[in-house]
Amino acid sequence: MAARVFSVCKRIVRCSLFRERDARLIFNKVRSLSSSEEEYNFQTLTGDLEGIAVFSMNKASSRNAISRDFLIQLQNAMDAVKYDKSLRVFIVKSDVPGTFCAGADLKERAKMKMEDVGRFVTMARNLVTELYHLPVPTIAAIDGVALGGGLEFALACDLRIAGCSSKLGLVETRLAIIPGAGGTQHLPRLVGMSKAKELIFTAKILNGEESEKIGLVNYVVEDNKVYDKAVEIASTILPQGPIALTMAKNAMNRGTEVDLTSGLQFEEALYAQVIPTKDRLEGLQAFKEKRKPVYKGE
Structure with missing residues (x-):
């Protein structure tokens, strides 16, 4: 079950965060x-x-x-x-x-x-x-x-x-x-x-x-x-880490649709996605330097 949940979470991340093809073209058209x-x-x-x-x-x-x-x-x-x-x-x-x-x-x-x-x-x-x-x-x-x-x-x-x-x-x-x-x-x-x-x-x-x-x-x-x-x-909401917000939203939305054990597995898999981000490192550095973090969604 954990492997399936992790696989689902990876697909969520790819679709919702890192699909850049034609992104700027779409945005400029709709802006x-x-x-x-x-x-x-x-x-x-x-x-x-x-x-x-x-x-x-x-x-x-x-x-x-x-x-x-x-x-x-x-x-x-x-x-x-x-x-x-x-x-x-x-x-x-x-x-x-x-x-x-x-x-x-x-x-x-x-x-x-x-x-x-x-x-x-x-x-x-x-x-x-x-x-x-x-x-x-x-x-x-x-x-x-x-x-x-x-x-x-x-x-x-x-x-x-x-x-x-x-x-x-x-x-x-x-x-x-x-x-x-x-x-x-x-x-x-x-x-x-x-x-x-x-x-x-x-x-x-x-x-x-x-x-x-x-x-x-x-x-x-x-x-x-x-x-x-x-x-x-x-x-x-704006000052918070954007990747963290996405992961938190996914964890709550999908976790409430399954039993508690499976929900916690979703949370674990999604938490793993924020660990390697530059935003997480920026948050730690800003805390150390006692300043407001500047998150770039990376």
Whole structure:
């Protein structure tokens, strides 16, 4: 079992940290990417916040509903983050007042052929899974409505910040369907099986404070302070060793999917990957010299 776990971890490292082919080309292409109507935008912050990438949704006409274009734009943004070592935290937010993401674009969905609906849901589920395994910490800034697929995308992030009046819920059973982009799996892992069943069975919608109380979100703040809080948290992540962050994330994500013994083997194998890094040596040297370390992700 230990050998299998180590082999899996080696594959994770190769894919998430050291694949450099075409990385700069992808990043340069996406850095200024936005639709003609500025419906989606990807940007990297500068100055003291350099290293933070932000994906903004701004399609008020559909309340940022999940469409084919949404999936393509988010995929492009994640590719930019995945292949650029200078980017260390990824924030997903909305620029539409009162809305994070209202769920699936039902108008677009109604025009799809029956066989295309399954393909679309599979694409969305795969994208949520990729977001969950993105090699950097991810933060969802939920300032407003996050329902159905919109909440499922937020659940795939590592941290969630919500505004007091935000509305969060997996409401698919109202439409005689079930959450299809990871909600039935991520929600129980966050709030426990019994509470997750209650929320999905009843299609209940929670506000920010209720969400924080059950552990659905990490923080609840004033509605106009959600993004600021996300940036504040991201800025405290930036100084940490980027390779260590990736390994810690992998250890937790994958370790909680198996028994404790196997999880500890994942941790051991991933810990072994940080030992030969230049960052680890820099951390030790900085501690010795009583200065802040400068990590390069090497």
